[in-house]
Amino acid sequence: MANGGGGRRRSFCSSQVELADFFSATGVRVVAVDMPPFMQIHAVDCAxxxxxxxxxxxxxxxxxxxxxxxxxxxGPAWHCIVGTSFGSFVTHSVGGFMYFSMDHKIYILLFKTTVQRAQELN
Structure with missing residues (x-):
């Protein structure tokens, strides 16, 4: 089947371009990410x-x-570190990590970890 504009590949590339445009328009530069696009937009918009x-x-x-x-x-447990200069080394849940800067001066590290509920003692 020829790609006449409605193919999955074009859609994916188009959404990546739109995401890059959104970040550029908001003064954001993504340093590293393991997060779905809708969550990335949510994080940047909220920040x-x-x-x-x-x-x-x-x-x-x-x-x-x-x-x-x-x-x-x-859902829990999200962690967020904000600053102009910091080092970090974290373990995150799959699909729950974003490290980005706003206006080339504020750096934001947002990540999720798995929480295990304590079991009741009998």
Whole structure:
């Protein structure tokens, strides 16, 4: 079957271009990612809105806002680190990792870990 514009490959490439355009328009540069596109957009949109709405920006407030949002929407346990300079080495759940910068000055590391519920003692 010829690819007449409705093929899966074209759709995938088109969505990747749209994602890149979205990041560019919001001043975001993705450093590393293992997360579905819809979650990437959610993370960037949430980070941008939180950053722009804060009267006085603090890394801690932005990190708390992102963690709370992702815990609420995608379940626990999300972690978020925000700053201008930090090192990290983390283990994340598959499909739950994004490291990006906004405006080339704020770096955001958002990742999910698996939580095992404690078993009740009999």
């Amino acid at each position: 941008r809105k939180a950053h722009d709405s804060l009267e006085k920006f603090t890394s801690k407030t932005l990190a708390f806002t992102l963690k709370k949002e992702f815990d609420g929407v995608y």
